[in-house]
Amino acid sequence: MPLAGRPTSKDVAQEAGVSQSTVSLVLGGKWSGRVSPATARSVRVAAERLGYRPNPAARNLRLGTTRTVLLMVPTLSAPFFGPVYTGAARVAARHGLGVVVSTWPDDADGPAESPFPAPHEAIDGVLASSMPAAALERFQGTPAVLLDSGPHADVPTVDFGVADGMRAIADHLTGLGHRRIGHVAAGVDQWTFRARAETLSAAVAALPGGALARAACAIDVASARDAAHRLLARPDPPTALVCDDDLIAAGAYKAARALGLDVPGEVSVTGFDDVLLATALEPELTTVRLPAEEMGAQGMTALLELLDGGRPAPRVLPGRLVVRGSSAPPRAPLPP
Amino acid sequence: MPLAGRPTSKDVAQEAGVSQSTVSLVLGGKWSGRVSPATARSVRVAAERLGYRPNPAARNLRLGTTRTVLLMVPTLSAPFFGPVYTGAARVAARHGLGVVVSTWPDDADGPAESPFPAPHEAIDGVLASSMPAAALERFQGTPAVLLDSGPHADVPTVDFGVADGMRAIADHLTGLGHRRIGHVAAGVDQWTFRARAETLSAAVAALPGGALARAACAIDVASARDAAHRLLARPDPPTALVCDDDLIAAGAYKAARALGLDVPGEVSVTGFDDVLLATALEPELTTVRLPAEEMGAQGMTALLELLDGGRPAPRVLPGRLVVRGSSAPPRAPLPP
DNA sequence: CTGAAAGCGCTTACAG
DNA sequence: CTGAAAGCGCTTACAG
Numbered sequence: 001m002p003l004a005g006r007p008t009s010k011d012v013a014q015e016a017g018v019s020q021s022t023v024s025l026v027l028g029g030k031w032s033g034r035v036s037p038a039t040a041r042s043v044r045v046a047a048e049r050l051g052y053r054p055n056p057a058a059r060n061l062r063l064g065t066t067r068t069v070l071l072m073v074p075t076l077s078a079p080f081f082g083p084v085y086t087g088a089a090r091v092a093a094r095h096g097l098g099v100v101v102s103t104w105p106d107d108a109d110g111p112a113e114s115p116f117p118a119p120h121e122a123i124d125g126v127l128a129s130s131m132p133a134a135a136l137e138r139f140q141g142t143p144a145v146l147l148d149s150g151p152h153a154d155v156p157t158v159d160f161g162v163a164d165g166m167r168a169i170a171d172h173l174t175g176l177g178h179r180r181i182g183h184v185a186a187g188v189d190q191w192t193f194r195a196r197a198e199t200l201s202a203a204v205a206a207l208p209g210g211a212l213a214r215a216a217c218a219i220d221v222a223s224a225r226d227a228a229h230r231l232l233a234r235p236d237p238p239t240a241l242v243c244d245d246d247l248i249a250a251g252a253y254k255a256a257r258a259l260g261l262d263v264p265g266e267v268s269v270t271g272f273d274d275v276l277l278a279t280a281l282e283p284e285l286t287t288v289r290l291p292a293e294e295m296g297a298q299g300m301t302a303l304l305e306l307l308d309g310g311r312p313a314p315r316v317l318p319g320r321l322v323v324r325g326s327s328a329p330p331r332a333p334l335p336p
Numbered sequence: 337m338p339l340a341g342r343p344t345s346k347d348v349a350q351e352a353g354v355s356q357s358t359v360s361l362v363l364g365g366k367w368s369g370r371v372s373p374a375t376a377r378s379v380r381v382a383a384e385r386l387g388y389r390p391n392p393a394a395r396n397l398r399l400g401t402t403r404t405v406l407l408m409v410p411t412l413s414a415p416f417f418g419p420v421y422t423g424a425a426r427v428a429a430r431h432g433l434g435v436v437v438s439t440w441p442d443d444a445d446g447p448a449e450s451p452f453p454a455p456h457e458a459i460d461g462v463l464a465s466s467m468p469a470a471a472l473e474r475f476q477g478t479p480a481v482l483l484d485s486g487p488h489a490d491v492p493t494v495d496f497g498v499a500d501g502m503r504a505i506a507d508h509l510t511g512l513g514h515r516r517i518g519h520v521a522a523g524v525d526q527w528t529f530r531a532r533a534e535t536l537s538a539a540v541a542a543l544p545g546g547a548l549a550r551a552a553c554a555i556d557v558a559s560a561r562d563a564a565h566r567l568l569a570r571p572d573p574p575t576a577l578v579c580d581d582d583l584i585a586a587g588a589y590k591a592a593r594a595l596g597l598d599v600p601g602e603v604s605v606t607g608f609d610d611v612l613l614a615t616a617l618e619p620e621l622t623t624v625r626l627p628a629e630e631m632g633a634q635g636m637t638a639l640l641e642l643l644d645g646g647r648p649a650p651r652v653l654p655g656r657l658v659v660r661g662s663s664a665p666p667r668a669p670l671p672p
Numbered sequence: 673c674t675g676a677a678a679g680c681g682c683t684t685a686c687a688g
Numbered sequence: 689c690t691g692a693a694a695g696c697g698c699t700t701a702c703a704g
Contacts, residue, residue, distance in 0.1 A: 008680095008681055008682085009681070009682070010681080020681090020682090021683080021684080024681095024682065024683060024684085025683090025684090028682095028683075028684095030683090030684090054681080054682070055680085055681050055682065056682095057680085057681080057682090058680070058681035058682035058683090059681080059682055059683080060682090061680090061681080061682075062681080062682045062683050062684085063682085063683075
């Protein structure tokens, strides 16, 4: 019972010798012209002496709003979500709102079927990022904006121009002369990865002589390394590995090195996202920069609009191809 | 006014033709033996039909607890905090608590002096990680545990054995034969970095012929690269760079490469933390593994103890030296 | 088995 | 300038 024993505004009132409503007026900053300066001062002194802090639950109940927004993400370990939060928090702060982050509850634990909101759902709205296809029901009744989760009929969305980004990668590589492409694909059930796979498939299929091989992996270095290794060990290995994520590209680098293949001399590698890791790698990674912070900001803007009773239009944020040192023309094939 | 118009338990009661207290009993799962199954069913149906969700603010006020804990971190962009969250959330879930994350508010925005808690402080307790020296006052009155913030007289703490970890790095390098050490130091006002600097200084000072040069940087690749470059460009360059963070080590790699220096052949590099990046780099990074997830778990355990009225003892979690490919004996000095 | 009522701690008309 | 009172939406004794 952590709040038990905490002083309330009533205690402060008693200490200051005034009424509870006067305390509320003074500490709420609405006293000028309504309470004498001397009384206000004594209230402040009493509050300070008692270490009084208003009970947020009471205030939230009374006001009908918590001025807090929840950002839901699949994981906090992916570097992508830091900037999303930053962008959202920046816009929120400008409107006097706080942002709090949480991850999808592990369905392993606890009764998933509780009709009750999780406690941290004492919030005004939700920004749900990179949602697994299903999980939207949890928010019925809570204003929500979907980030990086694909188009949706009923809910406002902010997405990246993933297809354009993937096409830019494909164009870049085929422009360099690559024809045998390997796709090291994130085996994750999210819209963005489905869109990446479909776009790449279509782009390579449209290419005379194009051939696509695909290997799926988890979004971690070891799993990506193994998947890339499978592709590179084929009898007709790809000359370029298109990776669904910068982290996956790091795994591809490792696979190439293990096979004694130079990047980009013997195999080109591309990433997706342009997180910090992209420039920490050697060679620096050709990738598509996704404006994560902008996604957070636009998402929060849309949510504010929604909370205001508006119907925010879907937004799509273009990615941008960033060519660095990991892509080059394929080595001329040796005569058979 | 996002909550306006939402159905309340009163609406459900009316819809089901029962009293509000019966609704509360049924939906709260405390009805068996007190409400007839038929009534319970009709309440559930009515709640479903109206899309009723209990108001968490009312429930929190009534119960005096939110069953939510706030994890405060300096930034969400550092990969270190993902595992801290995971560990804390795991322990919390076991006790029916939720964890929510937030960053230190940018003091730039807003009136820092508000006597009111930020809205997201509708919580039972705080896990404050890697605090800037000052910021503790914000929690007066809220049960708090300090993570990675150094010892504290009044507040329970969980810390890493940073000094031991740094000594292990120093011993490893001096054991290899290094004498001229460069410290690429995080210029951040946090206990952990002060402890790292002091320990390294002492270790090198205790070493016959030991010499330490230090350059400070921000915790990002570019800033670290510049700092490392300054050290390596000295007339008597260090043969080993001790970096305060794995990310800083990535910058040191870049500086070495820019100067044509092989790692570890011509300069050894060590990191700290052992985040994912450490094994994505080439060569893989010698570093100290800090058990971040364990810190989150132990911190939450301590907080639960505190909420239970206990006085949890300070905890120190040992780091572990992980030797990989980035450290080697120094090249024998050429005769003068 | 069911309902009327108290009360959590605030904010804000309203009365004086 | 100040205070008494209503009410936000719950949970939980208590009475019947």
